[in-house]
Amino acid sequence: MLSTESAATVRATIPVVADALDTITARFYDTMLGERPELLDGLFNRGNQSSGEQRRALAGSIAAFAALLLDHPDERPDALLSRIAHKHVSLGVTEDQYVIVHRYLFDAIAHTLGDAATPDVVRAWDEVYWLMAGSLIALEARVYASRGHSGGEVWRSWRVADRRQETSDTASLTLEPEDDAPLPDFEPGQYVSVQLLMPDGVRQARQYSLTGGDGKRRRITVKRLNAGDTPAGEVSTLLHDTVVPGDTLTVSTPAGDVTLAEGDHPVVLVSAGIGCTPMLAMLNRLAEQDSARTVLALHADRSPEDHAHREETAALVDALSDASARNWYETGGDGDGEGDRGLMDISTVDLPENADVYLCGPLPFMRNVRAQMIDAGVPARRIRYEVFGPDLWLGAN
Structure with missing residues (x-):
């Protein structure tokens, strides 16, 4: 005070x-x-x-x-x-x-x-x-x-055990620790920082959601950002274009406060683009629990071909007893069975009552969808969001 x-x-x-x-x-x-x-x-x-x-x-x-x-x-x-x-x-x-x-x-x-x-x-x-x-x-x-750490002690070496190309510009990396120390637990929705040595000798770190993990493995998904000559996409580009199985990455302990809440409230997962990654982790956890919660997964993307983890998301939704999904695409969709064409329109969605809503995607998308959710009667306190850059929404939402 x-x-x-x-x-x-x-x-x-x-x-x-x-x-x-x-x-x-x-x-x-x-x-x-x-x-x-x-x-x-x-x-x-x-x-x-x-x-x-x-x-x-x-x-x-x-x-x-x-x-x-x-x-x-x-x-x-x-x-x-x-x-x-x-x-x-x-x-x-x-x-x-x-x-x-x-x-x-x-x-x-x-x-x-x-x-x-x-x-x-x-x-x-x-x-x-x-x-x-x-x-x-x-x-x-x-x-x-x-996490059993103090400041500055969060980094650890992980080996890339597997790589899977999800879309033309998105790849999943499965990681294993190079030591025998216990793996830190993580909550669905959390992320890790990955630190790379850039070509000019400066280390840079960026954050990536943990999309899943079992036993001694954890998985992240990296979307290559096209930022021209600026350093905005330098880490994602280097990760996407050069990292292969057998490489070693420096990875932090999991962090993040936008995590799946326990309980029996319905869950609405709303994402755009690579914002699907924390939602995928939440779906994985719900499937592991054989959850009976009502789950609604809503996603917007440029096209079905650009939608990372589209098939995996559909399989997880199908595996849950009370889950459904809906997709919107700027191109594609409309009558082809893959989704709706256009921007996400919450007014056309039957939202479950008393749901916990999670948002992740570009800031303009989240602002728009949050406003639509509030217009639909969802209390602001039940809407949580995740961003992976400076939070320009802080204090103004």
Whole structure:
């Protein structure tokens, strides 16, 4: 909880700070990564730096957290920050790195705000930062402890045991640990980070859903992203185009807070493109449990040929006692027995009552479908979403 004095200062200055946050975070990243380039090696995603998504996500999270402190001072921030904490765990973020971030962030605040950055203003926003950082550190410590790790110890070598081409630009990789240590458990919907050494000698990490696993094996699915000359798709392209059975990958412990809830509530799984991967893990778990829950799997894609795991998803749906699926394709569908042509239209779907809804796909898709779900009477609290980049939706959904 903010002190009374700091709360008054933050409330008075939040419009000015919020307007300047994009400039502040841009300078923060430029300065920090310019002086500490080693942070790009295995930690910061340079694709998100190049696109500006990372700074916009940081600005949004700070603004959302400050608003929470002011408007709901008695609420714990865990729900707001859980997604960030899990992403940090998948990268092995350590407590001391918050000190580094603090230094460069407040240098950027002072430089951007100029004379407006009075000692009282800096002191108040410093309190916001450390409340946010302290909450994240505590959340991350609990996740690390549940995995038997501390920060920085999340990486492990896994051998590629098998590769399966799902579509022309999507491949599944089945992984086995190279050591004999116990495998970490994972919840359906969670992901791992995969760290690769890029051709220029810099390590980069990206997140991929665990689509299944049994015994000593785990599976991920990689879609090659076409990003031209930008670094946005550099890891997925290298994984997709070069990795073969026998290769070794550096993989993190599982993380992620959008997981299949236990119970007997109906489940609605909504995805687009490669967003099908966490849904596939949930379907696999339900099939393993021989679940009697009502399950509805809804998917949108460019075409049936682009729909990764289409046959596997259909087989899992058929294996469940009360499950059905429906697909929408931009091309194909309509009378060919493979799905509907066009964009996903929830108004044409008979949604089960009291369902838990899970979303994964491009952000515009999720925004649209979430709005459709709410229009259809689904409470917002029952709709959860997963993203695999900076969360530009945080605090605004």
